Amino acid sequence: MSNGLLMTGYEAVPTVTRRSPWKVAGAAIGVFLYALVCWTLLGRGMVSHGEEGTSKVVDMATAKSCEEIGPLSIAGVGYYWVCDLEVRPYSSGSRQEVVTARSYPDEVTPADIGKPLRVKEVGRYYARDFKSDVPWWSIAPGIGGFVGLGLFAYWRRNKRFRKPDTETPVTSSLSLSSVRPRGGVAAPAGLPATASRTVTPNDWSSAKFWRICGVLLVVAVISGIVGFTAGRGTELREATLTIAAIGLLSPGWLWFCTPARWKKATWCTTFTVSVEGIRWFRRDKATFELGWDELRELRLTTVTDGKHVLRMIDFFPLDDDFAKRHRTLKGLWEIGANLAGRSLPPVVNGYRIPEAFSDAAFAEIRAAMTMIRPDKLGEYRGIPQNTVAS
Numbered sequence: 001m002s003n004g005l006l007m008t009g010y011e012a013v014p015t016v017t018r019r020s021p022w023k024v025a026g027a028a029i030g031v032f033l034y035a036l037v038c039w040t041l042l043g044r045g046m047v048s049h050g051e052e053g054t055s056k057v058v059d060m061a062t063a064k065s066c067e068e069i070g071p072l073s074i075a076g077v078g079y080y081w082v083c084d085l086e087v088r089p090y091s092s093g094s095r096q097e098v099v100t101a102r103s104y105p106d107e108v109t110p111a112d113i114g115k116p117l118r119v120k121e122v123g124r125y126y127a128r129d130f131k132s133d134v135p136w137w138s139i140a141p142g143i144g145g146f147v148g149l150g151l152f153a154y155w156r157r158n159k160r161f162r163k164p165d166t167e168t169p170v171t172s173s174l175s176l177s178s179v180r181p182r183g184g185v186a187a188p189a190g191l192p193a194t195a196s197r198t199v200t201p202n203d204w205s206s207a208k209f210w211r212i213c214g215v216l217l218v219v220a221v222i223s224g225i226v227g228f229t230a231g232r233g234t235e236l237r238e239a240t241l242t243i244a245a246i247g248l249l250s251p252g253w254l255w256f257c258t259p260a261r262w263k264k265a266t267w268c269t270t271f272t273v274s275v276e277g278i279r280w281f282r283r284d285k286a287t288f289e290l291g292w293d294e295l296r297e298l299r300l301t302t303v304t305d306g307k308h309v310l311r312m313i314d315f316f317p318l319d320d321d322f323a324k325r326h327r328t329l330k331g332l333w334e335i336g337a338n339l340a341g342r343s344l345p346p347v348v349n350g351y352r353i354p355e356a357f358s359d360a361a362f363a364e365i366r367a368a369m370t371m372i373r374p375d376k377l378g379e380y381r382g383i384p385q386n387t388v389a390s
Contacts, residue, residue: 012285012331012354015338016310028215038142040076045138046127047075047106052118058129061087061119063103066110073105073235074242080105082235083112085126087119101126105235172342173385174303180379182297187375196274197368200259205360209258213251220247260360271313271353271361273298273368278315280353288329292373294318299350300362303382308340311357313365316350342384 063083070079085108087099104125108117118129220243227240255261262268272279277291278298299314317323323333332354334346346352357365369377 013335013337014310014312014352014354014356016308016340016356017338018308018340034141034145036077038145040078041138041141042134043073043075043105044078045134046104052128052130055129057090058118059087059089059120059126061085061101061103061117061126063108063113063115063117066108066113069105069235073239075105075235081109083108083110085117085119087126103127172344174345174382175385176301176380176382178378179302179381180377182299182378183375185374187373188371191275191372193275195372196272197364198263198270198272199357199361199364200263200268200270201355201357201361203260203263203358203361203364204258205358205363208358208360209254213254216247216250216254220244220250223247269355271355271357271365273365273372275372282355286329286332286354288326290315290326292376294322295376297378298369298373298376299378299380300366301347301380301382302362303337303339303344303384305339305342305384309359310337310339310344311359311362312337312347313353313357314347314350315353339384344382344384 063085066081066083068079069082071077073080073082081103082105083103085101085103087101089097089099102125103119104122104127107125107127119126120129223240224244227237227244230237230240259268263270267283269282270280272281277289277295279289281287294317295315296318297316299316301312301314303310303312323330329351332351334348334350335352335354336346337344337352337356366377366379
């Protein structure tokens with residue numbers, strides 16, 4: 001039973017594109033520089049410059065000496081003045097209780113040495129008691145980055161569903177060989193009605209996860225070495241050890257951000273194998289559910305040209321009236337694929353999910369089909385003509 005609509009009216013095909021290492025490196029450097037800019041602007045914005053507060057409940061301080069720190073500190077990239085303060089907390093009353101502390105970067109300068117200063121505590125630092133808030137320009141780049149990232153993700157999610165070019169691309173022939181023929185294994189009995197498995201097409205494999213973690217851990221180790229060699233109590237030590245801590249925690253927060261963690265979200269594209277059948281969900285694009293009594297085969301096809309790998313899911317109806325009952329799926333009927341700019345021929349007498357799947361997602365689907373409906377599972381391997389597989 002089909003309960004969704006193909007909203008675009010255009011065909012989309014599973015696609016794997018070439019990823020230039022220079023583009024990947026450039027993107028990584030760009031993200032790193034953007035993070036430094038946001039960090040620095042936020043640090044600059046937190047430096048108070050404005051009208052002094054009028055409250056009588058305030059700590060008073062006297063600057064004794066100052067030093068210039070940089071090029072990296074808790075305030076980001078740049079050189080800043082940090083001064084040693086003698087602070088007399090308001091709570092001390094008439095007592096001569098004095099606390100030794102450091103000023104927040106650029107809050108106090110050598111020109112303030114010896115002068116009484118109204119200050120307020122900011123973490124382990126003291127800042128001037130000014131009324132001004134953090135200016136908009138210091139937080140705008142960070143907010144803009146999050147918004148831009150969301151728009152970019154939305155654009156990437158929908159770009160393949162735009163109107164295709166009018167020119168018909170040259171299609172390469174494909175040599176297919178059976179890895180696992182359909183049939184020969186009976187469907188297991190006694191499975192619970194809730195047995196199912198849902199994947200996102202771009203699920204991360206453990207290898208990909210640890211490759212990304214490895215890069216972050218290397219940065220963390222380098223930052224840790226710099227931090228431990230820096231002077232104790234210095235801003236450089238604090239900044240680099242903070243970066244090191246974030247990097248060392250990367251396996252935890254990166255695991256939380258992987259596609260598999262968000263596969264139940266309504267905006268996340270998913271494919272489900274269950275006791276009842278299969279379900280494909282792509283918000284506002286192609287959403288449908290099909291029972292096993294309507295399907296003859298669910299086929300996993302892996303195509304490689306030796307450098308790139310394209311993994312596709314095809315399904316084949318059991319009877320000739322399927323197309324009439326599910327007219328909304330016509331956009332998925334006998335569509336082709338694109339492997340790094342090479343157009344591949346369409347699936348014959350079948351429907352194709354318009355998405356390329358990762359190796360991790362394929363493994364999940366294979367495991368689910370083996371457990372739930374092995375009698376419907378088929379698997380093929382393909383090689384484009386004139387291509388030697390590695």
